[in-house]
Amino acid sequence: xxxxxxxxxxxxxxxxxxxxxxxxxxxxxxxxxxxxxxxxxxxxxxxxxxxxxxxxxxxxxxxxxxxxxxxxxxxxxxxxxxxxxxxxxxxxxxxxxxxxxxxxxxxxxxxxxxxxxxxxxxxxxxxxxxxxxxxxxxxxxxxxxxxxxxxxxxxxxxxxxxxxxxxxxxxxxxxxxxxxxxxxxxxxxxxxxxxxxxxxxxxxxxxxxxxxxxxxxxxxxxxxxxxxxxxxxxxxxxxxxxxxxxxxxxxxxxxxxxxxxxxxxxxxxxxxxxxxxxxxxxxxxxxxxxxxxxxxxxxxxxxxxxxxxxxxxxxxxxxxxxxxxxxxxxxxxxxxxxxxxxxxxxxxxxxxxxxxxxxxxxxxxxxxxxxxxxxxxxxxxxxxxxxxxxxxxxxxxxxxxxxxxxxxxxxxxxxxxxxxxxxxxxxxxxxxxxxxxxxxxxxxxxxxxxxxxxxxxxxxxxxxxxxxxxxxxxxxxxxxxxxxxxxxxxxxxxxxxxxxxxxxxxxxxxxxxxxxxxxxxxxxxxxxxxxxxxxxxxxxxxxxxxxxxxxxxxxx
Amino acid sequence: xxxxxxxxxxxxxxxxxxxxxxxxxxxxxxxxxxxxxxxxxxxxxxxxxxxxxxxxxxxxxxxxxxxxxxxxxxxxxxxxxxxxxxxxxxxxxxxxxxxxxxxx
Numbered sequence: 028x029x030x031x032x033x034x035x036x037x038x039x040x041x042x043x044x045x046x047x048x049x050x051x052x053x054x055x056x057x058x059x060x061x062x063x064x065x066x067x068x069x070x071x072x073x074x075x076x077x078x079x080x081x082x083x084x085x086x087x088x089x090x091x092x093x094x095x096x097x098x099x100x101x102x103x104x105x106x107x108x109x110x111x112x113x114x115x116x117x118x119x120x121x122x123x124x125x126x127x128x129x130x131x132x133x134x135x136x137x138x139x140x141x142x143x144x145x146x147x148x149x150x151x152x153x154x155x156x157x158x159x160x161x162x163x164x165x166x167x168x169x170x171x172x173x174x175x176x177x178x179x180x181x182x183x184x185x186x187x188x189x190x191x192x193x194x195x196x197x198x199x200x201x202x203x204x205x206x207x208x209x210x211x212x213x214x215x216x217x218x219x220x221x222x223x224x225x226x227x228x229x230x231x232x233x234x235x236x237x238x239x240x241x242x243x244x245x246x247x248x249x250x251x252x253x254x255x256x257x258x259x260x261x262x263x264x265x266x267x268x269x270x271x272x273x274x275x276x277x278x279x280x281x282x283x284x285x286x287x288x289x290x291x292x293x294x295x296x297x298x299x300x301x302x303x304x305x306x307x308x309x310x311x312x313x314x315x316x317x318x319x320x321x322x323x324x325x326x327x328x329x330x331x332x333x334x335x336x337x338x339x340x341x342x343x344x345x346x347x348x349x350x351x352x353x354x355x356x357x358x359x360x361x362x363x364x365x366x367x368x369x370x371x372x373x374x375x376x377x378x379x380x381x382x383x384x385x386x387x388x389x390x391x392x393x394x395x396x397x398x399x400x401x402x403x404x405x406x407x408x409x410x411x412x413x414x415x416x417x418x419x420x421x422x423x424x425x426x427x428x429x430x431x432x433x434x435x436x437x438x439x440x441x442x443x444x445x446x447x448x449x450x451x452x453x454x455x456x457x458x459x460x461x462x463x464x465x466x467x468x469x470x471x472x473x474x475x476x477x478x479x480x481x482x483x484x485x486x487x488x489x490x491x492x493x494x495x496x497x498x499x500x501x502x503x504x505x506x507x508x509x510x511x512x513x514x515x516x517x518x519x520x521x522x523x524x525x526x527x528x529x530x531x532x533x534x535x536x537x538x539x540x541x542x543x544x545x546x547x548x549x550x551x552x553x554x555x556x557x558x559x560x561x562x563x564x565x566x567x568x569x570x571x572x573x574x575x576x577x578x579x580x581x582x583x
Numbered sequence: 584x585x586x587x588x589x590x591x592x593x594x595x596x597x598x599x600x601x602x603x604x605x606x607x608x609x610x611x612x613x614x615x616x617x618x619x620x621x622x623x624x625x626x627x628x629x630x631x632x633x634x635x636x637x638x639x640x641x642x643x644x645x646x647x648x649x650x651x652x653x654x655x656x657x658x659x660x661x662x663x664x665x666x667x668x669x670x671x672x673x674x675x676x677x678x679x680x681x682x683x684x685x686x687x
Contacts, residue, residue: 054595056638074642076665079597107674121673124596374671445661446669449642454664456671506659 028089028397029174029319031139038181039136042143046070047129054126071142072128075447081120081128082145083135087155087173087197088116088400088407092387095398097138099383105131110383112368112376114440114491115194116154116400117145121447143181148189150180150261156198156205157401160322161409163357167216167224169197169205171317172253175308179254186261190268191276193261194233206402206518208232208241209494211278212260217247225249230260230290231282234488238524239279242287244294250313252298255306259297263290323395323410325358331413332360338417345420347469348431353416360413364394365433366406366423371467375441375459376404385426393419402491403440405433436478436545437463440491444484444501445508451484453501453508454534458482461538466545475545478559481516494518496560497541498525510537514544514571515563528568529576540575547574585647585658588615589627590665591640599665600640602630608640612655612666617648 031039049066052058058066067073073080083098090098098118102110105127106120113119123131135141144151153173160168176195180186186193198205199216207213213229226248232241248256260278267285269275282290339346353362366386369375378386386406390398393415394408401407411419423429432438439462442448444455459482466472481495485502492498498513509531516525532540545559547570552562563571589602590612600608601615609615618624624645631643647658657663664670668677 053638059638060594060635060641074592074597076661077597077599077668078592107677109674126595374673377673379674445664446671446673451661454670456669460671503660508660 028091028170029086029316035139036136039139039141039143042070042141043129043132043136046132050125050129065147067125067128068146069143070128070132071145072123072125073146073449075121075443075449076445077447078122079125079128080447081123081131081142082113083118083120083140083142084145084152085117085140085400086177087153087159087170088157088402089155089159089170090398090400091396092391092398094138094140095383095387095390097134097140099380099387101131101134102383103380109377109379111374111443112378112400112404112406114402114404114442114489115152116157116402117152118400119443121443146192147187148191148193149187150176150183150189150193150195153177153180154194154196154205154210154402156200156203157399157403157407158204158354158363158409159199159399160320161356161361161363162200162202162204163355164202165200165357166218167199168317168320168322169199169214169216170320171313172214172216172226172250173197174316174319175253175313176257179257186265189261189265190270191273191278193264193278195257201520203518203520203522204401206491206494206522208520208522209234209238209491209518210241212257213241214253219247223249226253228256228260230294231279231287232522233277233279234491234493235277236274236486237277237280237283238488238493239283240522240524241279242282244287244291251308251310252302253308255301255304256294256298258301258306259294262297263293267293323397325361325410325412328360328412328414331416335413335416344429344431345417347473348420348429349416351431351435352433353411356410358410362411362413362416364408364411364416364419365401366408366428367430367432367438368405368428369432369438369463370427370430371432371437372460372464374456375439378406382426382428385422386428389419389422392422403438405438431469432472434477434479435472436466436475436480437472438479439463440479440481440495442483442485442490444482444490448484450487451501452503453484453510455482455484455490455499455501458499458501458510458534458537462541465538465542474555475549476555476558478545478548479517480541491518492516493524494522495525496563497544499537499541502531504531508534510534512537512540512544512575514568515560517560526568529572543574544571547571584619584621584624585649587618587624587627587645588612588648588655589618589631589643590615590646590662591631591634591643594638594641597641601666602627602634606630608634612648612657615648615655617650617655618645 229241399407483490513525
């Protein structure tokens with residue numbers, strides 16, 4: 028993985044010192060809140076309902092065990108013994124004291140981490156496929172490009188005060204696991220017919236109040252033009268993006284109002300001016316960054332196949348876990364392991380300090396010291412030999428981390444919701460817990476198959492409800508919580524925005540409503556191979572409306 | 584007019600607090616001073632503005648409450664959750680309504 032150079036170290040340390048001074052002046056009363064708030068936000072410190080919240084950046088979701096141990100240490104020393112992994116591959120602490128935040132940032136800096144650009148109208152943490160560098164369907168590892176974008180965008184003077192926040196996601200695989208079509212810029216690494224590496228460029232996707240699928244404005248951008256073309260997009264946005272209305276300020280609105288073709292033309296014009304400037308990436312620079320992400324030396328360990336078969340036969344729980352949480356690796360003797368942070372009835376994305384430390388230990392022992400955070404709020408060990416799966420599984424079981432539900436109905440994304448968040452209108456976590464408990468039986472989950480439920484406690488959609496196969500949006504109606512259901516959303520290579528199915532449901536009725544939807548699907552699917560999403564796309568919303576609201580009412 | 588109390592988050596640690604009758608910011612809603620008429624509400628608002636300007640607290644708000652079975656209860660769910668803590672068992676040591684967090 029990338030290692031800080033002298034410049035990076037000096038830069039991050041400088042920012043910590045600067046923030047320490049700002050916090051000191053705020054606590055002494057020298058700085059007023061209005062002056063301080065933007066400064067704390069630039070360092071990832073928010074104020075929530077019960078306390079401050081610190082959001083720490085995990086660039087493209089990649090961690091080593093030393094870093095994960097530091098995250099555990101911070102949870103224990105400065106917080107309440109846990110952290111919450113987010114849908115942007117970051118981690119949030121819910122209870123830090125403002126007075127401690129400079130110390131926390133100083134400790135993070137010792138393991139090459141920070142909280143910069145995790146808030147504000149700047150380019151946020153660049154996200155990537157959590158299976159990067161390991162997936163069998165990958166053209167190239169997206170992380171070197173994400174790292175180049177990170178370096179370029181860090182306190183970029185021209186792009187620190189954009190009309191609104193800006194999110195970039197990169198994938199290098201055929202199957203899109205980074206949801207690039209619902210990002211401001213989505214980059215899809217590919218090879219052209221000459222075998223050259225480049226990107227398909229998508230612009231103007233996003234969720235929130237006005238969900239939109241991104242438009243492809245370039246089919247093939249050579250890799251050396253990554254920064255010049257991205258700069259061109261940013262310039263067009265910075266110039267024409269709306270600053271008069273916060274709700275219309277994201278680039279998706281500009282793309283929508285301008286039209287993708289016209290906007291692409293504007294970008295190309297800018298790009299012409301920038302193409303042959305210092306922004307052009309020299310081959311040597313790309314190679315130097317790529318070298319940091321060289322995969323570990325994976326030895327041939329074919330004996331794993333025999334062991335695996337034996338272990339699976341002996342332990343049905345292990346077999347189920349392998350089936351669900353271990354995906355094929357590009358090396359035939361390895362697998363990619365999803366460590367579910369969705370225990371049945373638990374809080375999606377939360378991990379205790381002990382669990383983080385245990386994962387760090389296991390990663391060191393069995394996974395070449397590499398850990399990823401997925402936007403689905405799980406942890407990933409991308410490189411594990413099949414021969415090591417059984418001892419790894421035992422280690423995870425001991426920590427309550429071996430829930431075999433990756434991609435199943437209980438692998439629910441949920442934002443913090445009204446239990447923590449100052450923006451929320453309704454709770455997300457208790458609903459996730461109730462759904463998880465309702466559908467938690469292993470046989471039932473297996474029967475239902477792949478089904479992604481995503482829950483947001485407000486229209487900002489941190490819980491990605493718009494792209495949930497079943498999406499749940501919490502709203503406040505007459506002082507009480509109400510949940511709106513959307514169906515048919517998807518955040519993969521065939522992205523779609525879910526459709527609102529009808530009137531909302533009270534908290535005590537929404538789990539039943541989801542069960543009705545699931546039962547309706549089970550009753551109408553062609554066979555077990557037809558997933559919920561495929562079935563929904565085939566039959567449309569009507570059977571589900573009929574089941575939820577009655578045939579006559581739905582038709583009215 | 585519904586009864587009102589003054590709430591904020593403490594500057595140093597962000598913890599939710601309410602203003603009591605002696606002018607102290609306390610962590611327990613049940614100890615809050617209740618304003619039952621317009622003048623008292625104005626006094627609360629003035630106190631809030633002064634405390635914000637004095638850099639003791641942030642996010643200062645007058646909120647509506649009702650008294651139910653001898654307990655103060657905010658009308659909005661958001662404020663009830665602020666007063667009572669997250670509605671989930673988020674960590675060992677969390678005691679919900681029973682009292683402040685103590686690490687297990």
